[in-house]
Structures are given as C-alpha cells and as structure tokens.
Amino acid sequence: MNRIPDRLICPDCASPLRISNDAVSCPACERSFPVVEGIPRFVGQEHLASFGLQWNRYEIAHADEDRATFEAKTGFRLSEMNGQHVLDAGCGGGRYCKVAAEAGAIVTGADHSSAVEKASRLCAHLESVRLVQADLKHLPFEPESFDFVFSIGVMHHDTQTRAVFDAVARMVRAGGRMAVWLYRRNTWPQEAINSFLRRRTTRWAAEKLEPWCRFGAFFGGIPLLKQSLSKVVNFSTHPVWENRVCDNFDWYAPEFQHHHSTAELTSWFDAAGFEDVTVLPPEKTGRFYRWAWRNNLIIGSGVNVTAKKRG
Ligand SMILES: C[S@@+](CC[C@H](N)C(=O)[O-])C[C@H]1O[C@@H](n2cnc3c(N)ncnc32)[C@H](O)[C@@H]1O
Incomplete structure (x- = not known):
C-alpha cells in the first residue's frame, strides 16, 4: 500500500518534493530519497x-x-x-x-x-x-x-x-x-545501577541480549518480585509475556x-x-x-x- 504523505518538503532545503512511486525528489537541490514498500526513506537506521x-x-x-x-x-x-x-x-x-x-x-x-x-x-x-x-x-x-x-x-x-x-x-x-x-x-542509586547495567547491555548483540530479556520477563511475572526487585533493576511487569520480553529489550538495547x-x-x-x-x-x-x-x-x-x- 502507498503510505506517502500528500505534501512533503525537502529536509535539506525545504522545497516541495516531487513524489513518484519509487522516489521522492527535490527539484531545487536535486536530492532524491527512495520509496520502499510504499514508504519514503529519508534516513538509514x-x-x-x-x-x-x-x-x-x-x-x-x-x-x-x-x-x-x-x-x-x-x-x-x-x-x-x-x-x-x-x-x-x-x-x-x-x-x-x-x-x-x-x-x-x-x-x-x-x-x-x-x-x-x-x-x-x-x-x-x-x-x-x-x-x-x-x-x-x-x-x-x-x-x-x-x-x-x-x-x-x-x-x-x-x-x-x-x-x-x-x-x-x-x-x-x-x-x-x-x-x-x-x-x-529516578533516585541516584537507581540511576547509577541502571547506567552500570546499560553500559554493558547496549554493547551486546541481540542474540546475547534476548535470553536475558526473557530471563527478566520470567521475574516480571512473579508477584512478590514485581513489587520489590523492579525498584532496583528495571524489568517489565506487563501481564503479557511477549510484551515483557519486548519491554526489556526496549530498555536495555538502545544506545x-x-x-x-x-x-x-x-x-x-x-x-x-x-x-x-x-x-x-x-x-x-x-x-x-x-x-x-x-x-x-x-x-x-x-x-x-x-x-x-x-x-
Ligand atoms: C520506545 S519506541 C516508542 C514507539 C512508539 N511511540 C510506541 O510507544 O509504541 C521509540 C521509537 O522512537 C524512534 N526514535 C527515537 N529517536 C528518533 C529520532 N530522532 N527520529 C525518529 N525516530 C526516533 C525509535 O526508532 C523507536 O521506534
């Protein structure tokens, strides 16, 4: 499905962009951005x-x-x-x-x-x-x-x-x-523990981090730990397992x-x-x-x- 917004301007020079099915291009500064799967891509990840x-x-x-x-x-x-x-x-x-x-x-x-x-x-x-x-x-x-x-x-x-x-x-x-x-x-001890952990986890490949996210998701399903340990180390306490794993990855992966x-x-x-x-x-x-x-x-x-x- 085409997901291209009706009016786009060039992120560099602010001129209106020309829209086609496979690219959006700037007539003023001649930059061109690909449209992939119906979505204009102005950046890499x-x-x-x-x-x-x-x-x-x-x-x-x-x-x-x-x-x-x-x-x-x-x-x-x-x-x-x-x-x-x-x-x-x-x-x-x-x-x-x-x-x-x-x-x-x-x-x-x-x-x-x-x-x-x-x-x-x-x-x-x-x-x-x-x-x-x-x-x-x-x-x-x-x-x-x-x-x-x-x-x-x-x-x-x-x-x-x-x-x-x-x-x-x-x-x-x-x-x-x-x-x-x-x-x-959060309070400074919580911030210090979090920075210590994230300094390591943000360097891990997804294959290494994900088992830890599942481990955290297991703890997040145990009522007593939800109330106590989650105030020291962050892990998700969402009622659904997949959300807990995703939340934990969302916390520990981003740079x-x-x-x-x-x-x-x-x-x-x-x-x-x-x-x-x-x-x-x-x-x-x-x-x-x-x-x-x-x-x-x-x-x-x-x-x-x-x-x-x-x-
Ligand atoms: C935790 S997710 C939240 C996504 C969504 N708002 C939600 O709550 O389901 C943060 C999102 O912000 C995006 N993001 C962070 N900084 C950004 C930036 N400078 N420009 C565009 N996207 C950004 C990330 O790529 C990521 O998908």
Missing part, C-alpha cells in the same frame, strides 16, 4: 536499529490497552480525533497510529527505524495512515502543519532530547496541541536513554510558545504506586506533559 528489530519481531499491540494508554499519555480524547491531522513522532510499530486513525484522524507516523514497516502492516486496514522513515530533527513536513502531535517514549533515545523536542514542537499549528512522554529521572524531570519538560513547552501546560498523571493508580512515582522511585515511569500552542 544508524544508532536506532535495535528498534527496527524489536518492533518487527514482537507482537505487542492490544487494542483496548493501546486506546487507554493513548488517552492517558496524550491527554487527547479519541472523540476529538475525527478529521484531525495528527503526527505520531516516533511511531515505532504503529500501535498509536492505529488507535488515532481508527478514531477518524488522518495520521502521519514518522520513525527513524525500519519499525515503519511494522506500522504499515499493523495499519494495513487504514488508508488514512501515512508513514515516513525520517529523523524527527529533520522532518520533511511544513512547520505548523498538524492539529495534534504526540510523542510517546521517543525523544530520550536521541543524542539530545531537547533538540528533538524543539523540532517536533515546530510541527504543531497555532492553537494545536502536543503531548510528550519521556523517561523520568541512548536520557532521563528527565517534569520541571525540565514543562520549561521546554513554555520556551517553545505553548500555553495551558499540563502535567499528566501516570496511568497506574493505587496509593503506594502514586507515592513511589511522586518520589521518582518507579524505574521506567514517565514525565508526561500536554499543552496548546499559542495562537
């Missing part, structure tokens, strides 16, 4: 290749859970998506492209990795999903061309989270809304993983010209969970903010 492997390998989409997570992590209501132009910045395997498109949005998913191929398969029934393999810092879209922009668990995987944030924020139209979810900075505070993220929204800056609570409830979350003790939890671009 580079340091984000582990995500291509991960999203194409694991089946982790669950319609009800993904709809609930979409609303919780964006603050957008599915009922307001109909007919809106929506950008999923860092779409991975496309689970939230699917959610937004099924709610009636015209969705553009952008991702640096070959995960866009999984997104295309997952959204095979949805013609309103367009995709690009591109760097979020150099998107091939006109600034201010989207009504809603969301980015869930993405920007902290780049060399510089803030540079990605600023580039993506430029895509929101005046009066439009943006939501961003980033990894939360970059920066952690941030709510104050940092809200200040970026302020500086980028947003108002009504709102901190979203975590999806999980329960007094102990919320207490641990407020005290930055939940490893892998988020800082999550939504806001409206000033008109």
Whole structure:
C-alpha cells in the first residue's frame, strides 16, 4: 500500500518534493530519497536499529490497552480525533497510529527505524495512515502543519532530547496541541545501577541480549518480585509475556536513554510558545504506586506533559 504523505518538503532545503512511486525528489537541490514498500526513506537506521528489530519481531499491540494508554499519555480524547491531522513522532510499530486513525484522524507516523514497516502492516486496514522513515530533527513536513502531535517514549533515545523536542514542537499549528512522554529521572542509586547495567547491555548483540530479556520477563511475572526487585533493576511487569520480553529489550538495547524531570519538560513547552501546560498523571493508580512515582522511585515511569500552542 502507498503510505506517502500528500505534501512533503525537502529536509535539506525545504522545497516541495516531487513524489513518484519509487522516489521522492527535490527539484531545487536535486536530492532524491527512495520509496520502499510504499514508504519514503529519508534516513538509514544508524544508532536506532535495535528498534527496527524489536518492533518487527514482537507482537505487542492490544487494542483496548493501546486506546487507554493513548488517552492517558496524550491527554487527547479519541472523540476529538475525527478529521484531525495528527503526527505520531516516533511511531515505532504503529500501535498509536492505529488507535488515532481508527478514531477518524488522518495520521502521519514518522520513525527513524525500519519499525515503519511494522506500522504499515499493523495499519494495513487504514488508508488514512501515512508513514515516513525520517529523523524527527529533520522532518520533511511544513512547520505548523498538524492539529495534534504526540510523542510517546521517543525523544530520550536521541543524542539530545531537547533538540528533538524543539523540532517536533515546530510541527504543531497555532492553537494545536502536543503531548510528550519521556523517561523520568529516578533516585541516584537507581540511576547509577541502571547506567552500570546499560553500559554493558547496549554493547551486546541481540542474540546475547534476548535470553536475558526473557530471563527478566520470567521475574516480571512473579508477584512478590514485581513489587520489590523492579525498584532496583528495571524489568517489565506487563501481564503479557511477549510484551515483557519486548519491554526489556526496549530498555536495555538502545544506545541512548536520557532521563528527565517534569520541571525540565514543562520549561521546554513554555520556551517553545505553548500555553495551558499540563502535567499528566501516570496511568497506574493505587496509593503506594502514586507515592513511589511522586518520589521518582518507579524505574521506567514517565514525565508526561500536554499543552496548546499559542495562537
Ligand atoms: C520506545 S519506541 C516508542 C514507539 C512508539 N511511540 C510506541 O510507544 O509504541 C521509540 C521509537 O522512537 C524512534 N526514535 C527515537 N529517536 C528518533 C529520532 N530522532 N527520529 C525518529 N525516530 C526516533 C525509535 O526508532 C523507536 O521506534
């Protein structure tokens, strides 16, 4: 299926691109980008290749859970998506492209990795999903061309989270809304243990890392360990085995993983010209969970903010 967005601009010189079935090309600077499997490819995978492997390998989409997570992590209501132009910045395997498109949005998913191929398969029934393999810092879209922009668990995987944030924020139209979810900075002993472990695991080949991810997934299914050990070393406690293995790989494979505070993220929204800056609570409830979350003790939890671009 052809997944090419209607209007593309050159990521180098910002001229409108000429679109054909096998390439998009710039008449001004004469650069050309291939279209493979109906998706324009502006970049190779580079340091984000582990995500291509991960999203194409694991089946982790669950319609009800993904709809609930979409609303919780964006603050957008599915009922307001109909007919809106929506950008999923860092779409991975496309689970939230699917959610937004099924709610009636015209969705553009952008991702640096070959995960866009999984997104295309997952959204095979949805013609309103367009995709690009591109760097979020150099998107091939006109600034201010989207009504809603969301980015869930993405920007902290780049060399510089803030540079990605600023580039993506430029895509929101005046009066439009943006939501961003980033990894939360934990207490210093947790951060130290995590850095120690990730310094090793990020150098391992997938064949070496995956058995460890399955080992972690086994622990993540044991109730007592879920409550205790997961506060020291990160492993997923998702109820489904395949999600736990995928989550563990997602944590221990990527080269970059920066952690941030709510104050940092809200200040970026302020500086980028947003108002009504709102901190979203975590999806999980329960007094102990919320207490641990407020005290930055939940490893892998988020800082999550939504806001409206000033008109
Ligand atoms: C943890 S995954 C999240 C995917 C999706 N948002 C979800 O929650 O299912 C992070 C994704 O962000 C993408 N990513 C990270 N930095 C990026 C960048 N600078 N440009 C484009 N994609 C990026 C990765 O390739 C990866 O697929």
